[in-house]
Amino acid sequence: MAIRSETMQKRVLSVLKRRARPASAYAVLDELRGEHPKLAPATVYRALSALTENGYVHRVESINAFIARQTHADVSTSILSICDDCGVVEETVSHNLIADLSRLMEKSGFSPQHHVIEVHGQCESCCGNGGAE
Amino acid sequence: MAIRSETMQKRVLSVLKRRARPASAYAVLDELRGEHPKLAPATVYRALSALTENGYVHRVESINAFIARQTHADVSTSILSICDDCGVVEETVSHNLIADLSRLMEKSGFSPQHHVIEVHGQCESCCGNGGAE
DNA sequence: TGTAAAAATGTTATGTTATAACATAATGAA
DNA sequence: TTCATTATGTTATAACATAACATTTTTACA
Numbered sequence: 493m494a495i496r497s498e499t500m501q502k503r504v505l506s507v508l509k510r511r512a513r514p515a516s517a518y519a520v521l522d523e524l525r526g527e528h529p530k531l532a533p534a535t536v537y538r539a540l541s542a543l544t545e546n547g548y549v550h551r552v553e554s555i556n557a558f559i560a561r562q563t564h565a566d567v568s569t570s571i572l573s574i575c576d577d578c579g580v581v582e583e584t585v586s587h588n589l590i591a592d593l594s595r596l597m598e599k600s601g602f603s604p605q606h607h608v609i610e611v612h613g614q615c616e617s618c619c620g621n622g623g624a625e
Numbered sequence: 626m627a628i629r630s631e632t633m634q635k636r637v638l639s640v641l642k643r644r645a646r647p648a649s650a651y652a653v654l655d656e657l658r659g660e661h662p663k664l665a666p667a668t669v670y671r672a673l674s675a676l677t678e679n680g681y682v683h684r685v686e687s688i689n690a691f692i693a694r695q696t697h698a699d700v701s702t703s704i705l706s707i708c709d710d711c712g713v714v715e716e717t718v719s720h721n722l723i724a725d726l727s728r729l730m731e732k733s734g735f736s737p738q739h740h741v742i743e744v745h746g747q748c749e750s751c752c753g754n755g756g757a758e
Numbered sequence: 759t760g761t762a763a764a765a766a767t768g769t770t771a772t773g774t775t776a777t778a779a780c781a782t783a784a785t786g787a788a
Numbered sequence: 789t790t791c792a793t794t795a796t797g798t799t800a801t802a803a804c805a806t807a808a809c810a811t812t813t814t815t816a817c818a
Contacts, residue, residue: 500796517775535796537776553687554741556775556804571726573735586729589722593704593744596719601749602706608687610741611726616734633767651803668767670805689775689804 503528504539505548505560513579514557552581554610569607575615582615637672638681638693646712647690685714687743702740708748715748 507520515523521536540558543549550559552572562583563570571584590607597604640653648656654669673691676682683692685705695716696703704717723740730737 530797532796532798533775534777534798538796553743571729573730573733573737575735576738582733582735584729584733589725589729592722592725593742596704596717596722597706597744597746600706600715600717601752602708602715602744603747603752604706604744605709605746606744608741608743608745609726610686611730611735611737611739612741613730613738614736619734619736649804663768665767665769666804667769667806671767 500535500539501543501548504536505543508549508558508560511559514552514555514559514574514581516557520558550581550583552610553608554612571609571611573611573613573615575618576612577614577618580615633668633672634676634681637669638676641682641691641693644692647685647688647692647714649690653691683714683716685743686741687745704742704744706744706746706748708751709745710747710751713748 503524504520507523508515517533517536517540520540521531521533524531524536540549540551544551544558547564548561550561550570550572551557552559552574555574559581561570563585569585569587569590571586571589573582573584575581589609593607593609594604636657637653640656641648650666650669650673653673654664654666657664657669673682673684677684677691680697681694683694683703683705684690685692685707688707692714694703696718702718702720702723704719704722706715706717708714722742726740726742727737
């Protein structure tokens with residue numbers, strides 16, 4: 493009964509790519525259950541883990557959700573901005589900032605392996621809309 | 626039956642302060658149940674939220690845990706390093722790095738409100754122990 | 759001091775996120 | 789074609805978090 497000709501990873505990734513906003517694992521699960529009613533959480537989580545490890549997907553730690561990466565290069569060096577109004581997440585790559593951060597950590601003897609940098613606030617469109625100005 | 630002479634926040638904070646490592650909300654709950662057997666998750670979560678908002682506690686987003694702050698100043702400007710070997714978390718304050726990060730976000734029109742910066746890796750003691758060198 | 763409003767906590771129930779453990783099926787190589 | 793490997797299915801449960809409403813404590817002030 494297992495389906496492999498198109499792998500689960502591809503299916504999960506395509507669900508994420510169709511969305512402008514991060515999705516929870518269970519949101520992906522619900523969507524995939526349309527074509528695959530018996531799909532279980534573990535299967536989706538396995539696919540999400542693999543996609544995250546291989547740089548196709550970001551796990552957004554501060555909201556427990558997942559989003560397809562815009563750039564496949566530079567795993568673990570991107571910065572996410574999360575609009576708390578509309579939910580849009582953008583990816584920014586800054587080697588300089590990551591290097592500064594690593595240097596700062598190393599000063600106290602810490603060896604950095606993986607960075608989680610998530611900035612919450614308002615995106616450009618939402619700032620204008622209900623914003624303070 | 627509600628207890629207030631010593632508030633729940635104080636109790637929760639003192640549990641966290643006695644620990645060198647981050648604790649999950651349920652770990653705090655279990656400990657407090659020693660003296661307070663009927664304590665429920667919601668009560669602990671309420672205290673943790675207030676403590677976090679008021680800068681006494683960090684929520685470590687990438688591991689769903691909480692830790693007492695080492696410095697009470699500068700809410701939202703600290704950087705956490707998390708040792709994936711021993712679990713120790715340290716707090717580093719860098720106004721410069723936060724300023725750089727904010728500037729970077731603002732370049733694309735984003736208005737930052739709150740930063741989550743968590744660096745995973747190995748702390749000084751763990752590096753030496755089983756480390757690559 | 760009595761009483762009403764406000765705030766914190768209690769309580770019950772449930773929602774959400776995530777993984778462990780083992781069974782089964784698909785794939786690829788010998 | 790059989791075996792080893794890997795992915796997925798399946799069942800169950802663990803872990804994390806909050807909604808909604810009841811009750812109690814505190815406080816303020818009449």
